[in-house]
Amino acid sequence: MTTQSTSTLPRPAVISKARPRKNNTLTTALHGLGLLVVVFGTLFPFLWMVLTSFKTTSQITSNPPLLFFSGTLDHYRSILGDQYNVGGSLVVSLIVATSATALAVLLGTPAAYALARFSFKGKDDLWFWFISNRFLSPVVLVLPIYLVASQLRLIGNPVLLIAMYLTFSVPIVIWICTDQFRSIPRELDEAAMVDGATPSYIFFKVALPLALPGVVVSSILSFIFSWNELLFALFLTRGDGVTAPVRATGFLSGYDVPWGEIMATGTLIVLPVIVFSLLVSRHLVQGLTMGAIK
Amino acid sequence: MHTQKRITPFLFLAPAVIVLAVVGIYPLLFAAWVSLHTYLLAQPNIPHDFIWFSNYLTVIQDGAFWGSIGRTLFYLAVALPVQIVLGLGIALMLRRGRWAALRGFARVALVIPLAMTPVVTGLIGRLMFNQEFGIANYIQTTITGNKVGIEWLGNPTMAFAAILLLEIWQWTPFAALIFLSGLTAVPVEVEEAATLETRSFWVMLRQIQMPFLMPALTAILILRTADILKQFDMVYTLTGGGPGSSTELINLYITRIGLRGAFDQGVASAQAILMLVLTIMLSRLYIKYLYKGDDA
């Protein structure tokens, strides 16, 4: 496919459509305008949320919507107080997402290493099975897990949630790290083996440090996915143990919609992951494409 | 030495396999068992009788189930092409030309929707599409001069449009960034050589850049299909499946049957198993035809 690039000549019809040079200024202007639209469109909902979280209730419901206003921190004070306890749920989210990510790396990297380095029967099927978990809808799992966990009196226990988050975080780690391990020259392993190193020594001291970029990328992704997850958390957590997304759904009571509080909560949930993703945005994009593009 | 070599991969793989079997396969087997029984969670007095495939029969005859499957596939069929086309356009805009600073900024901005918690996206949608004071209606009434705003979330068509708009907003950047990284792989010399030969944008795209974009396209197709079939969070907070059942995607429907009202775990498990079969078929198909890995 790559070789045909210059072999066929462009069709005449297409050539006639090619723009003459003098339109360049217009093209450039349109290009700039397009970019502005992209930036504005991308950022607007996020900025609107942040802006709204600082408005008073009457400013929020004013029509036309206000762009300039005197801000208030009341909603933040309110959601961090006892009634809503958004702070507590953020801590729960942090604990759950961090634990699920750490466990996924612990379990996933050796498996990825084995898939990349060893050949054995049924390897392809095993790989496919790992990856297919990425396609599994949580709904399929949440019904039976609920029944089992309720009999074991595990509902509301954060360990249960962490375990369920492994269903998507382990596959992410395996998917990305298998590729990463494959890209490390086999000779390095072999050299170490000649020196008499054990497989686990090679894995920890030789391969893993070299695969660090993949480990970092997959950790970031599994952290974000765990942080953002709702469905499992909605049915498997309770009371003070709910994660932040579940807490956010609790505002939709139908009697009184506290927009300011909702937007303030949204801001607090989203801000950490956004800051985090921006810091590592280069790796993030790489990670999104890694396992998938070869 | 030889036996050790045979055992090593097993030891490396065992922990991950065991854990995923416990949290991934065991529940599926249990769901299969439940799907063959009467299992009404809210009515513990009704015994859990074995009823063969009668739950599956109920599901197959249930128009609402097929309705929600159809709705989900329609959602996929609209959102995915739009995300691909817009994503490609944005990637090409970011690739070259003037406005280097703006392009850099846009690239950073595109990361934000990706990191956004979908629950929060839905909540923002509730605010922006509010009929009384939402910004969407402010813009709409200002442009059209209409006095009355659109009832975005109260009208079946508009509510569906609203969930589509948010889906496209949140995930087009994903397509754009993946395409962009595909474009980055195009060798500069090839591109420059081609520029001398043709000035046509389309020729450039088709002949030079396309080969490098194909893997990106594959990735987008696979990952977005998987995620759209899983869509729950954003719709749950934006419309909850309403009005009527106009935005009730399959996952919302299954949770409603199994975890609301009658808490009919039997029927819901049958739905979930059918859903699983559908997903496995789709992902097999995708991986077979699109995802040609190396030796995997």
Next chain:
Amino acid sequence: MKRITALSAALLAVTLGAQAHAQSWSLATAAAPYKGTTIKAIFLDRPGYKAAAQLIPQFEKETGIKVSYETVPYESTNQRYVLDFTSGGGADLVLNDVVWIGQFVDAGWMVPLEKFYNDPKLADPALNVKGFFPVLLDSFGTWNKKIYSYPFDNYSGLMYYNKCTLKAAGFAGPPKTWTELLTKYGPKLTGNGKYAFALQSRRGETQSADSFMRTLWLSGGGLIDPKTFEPTLTSAASQKGLKFRQDLMKFMPPGVVDMDHAEAVAAFNNGTVPLLTEWSSFYTTIADPKQSKVPANCLGVTTEPLGADGLKPALGGFGLGVNSNSDAKHQAAAYLFAQWITSEKMAKPYVQAGGVSGRQAVYKDPAIRAKYIFVEPMVKSWSAGTAVPNFRPRFAEWPQISQIVAENGTKIMLGQLTPQAGAKVIDGRVKEILTRAGYYSGKKAKLQ
């Protein structure tokens, strides 16, 4: 009638048992063995719970029992209870909606309160169960002749109206009948982005209770025949009600099918609609100048308009009961709280904090009547003969039926189903559910 007599017998027992211990009982001594216990509760984000929250510190101080509550959205509450109960846990204090009592009692999730009110150590001699409005105690407190919860957060459907808008349109007062609302008020009050009326209809209990069942009652229809339990939505009376609702659509804001209580109240508060049927508990929100643009002198409250059978207003509310999964200590502590917060003594502070008590005595207080203008129509609605205890069937199958009504009811409103076709769909499913439950085969007594 039978139910009522048995109930009075139970009440008599309570009264007799109580008299003997009238001297020695005090909340503090009763609570002494449970000092330091924390009881869990699920509250809603509604005025009655904010009022209770204000009073809780007083209870905690007097008893040393801590009350820890979690606020859950109403539409998720039944789900939450069922999931909690079936996993062997749940809040000690059960918040029992009028339509959940059958389900909770059938499954054995609530303790009959006789266990506590017959225990002289726990029963407050001033309990006076007869002091509750009978319709409330009967509806959300009693199932099959036993009391399971005390009425706590009590609602009657009322009509709120904007006197000033009505006057400007040439009306001296609110519509007296539903027909009048449709034929006279509707056309005159609709236009220029304003509408006559809003009927909260979002899919969920809001659709099935506030919208669907309300329109059935106004035409003299119903969901099922009270004697045979046969579905009756296709009957002439029920169809008339559903068609009435469709006719009303053109006089209601276009987004009404997505309106929950908050949106409907906002439409009234913003002046989009001058007429609204809502629960009595919304008075607090509607009369609050910070939330409403309707000036105090323009706000009027009255009973719901009359229908084919006269006044048949919506009835709703919650009682407080005790979770059978909890241990004895938590059960006793939860009972003490339920008894205290619904007591005659606390009725006035509860009302003043924004709650709506189910006690008759408090509304005889002229100061209360003068301050809260919703009291008079509400008391009238709850008084003998007008309120409908079976506004919605209270049996265990209602939550399931409610889902079906909510889905198809909204489809009817949106025109995706005709009232006739929608009624057929619902009737079919209802029949199926009630057959499975065993009502027709005689396996299950026909209680609602």
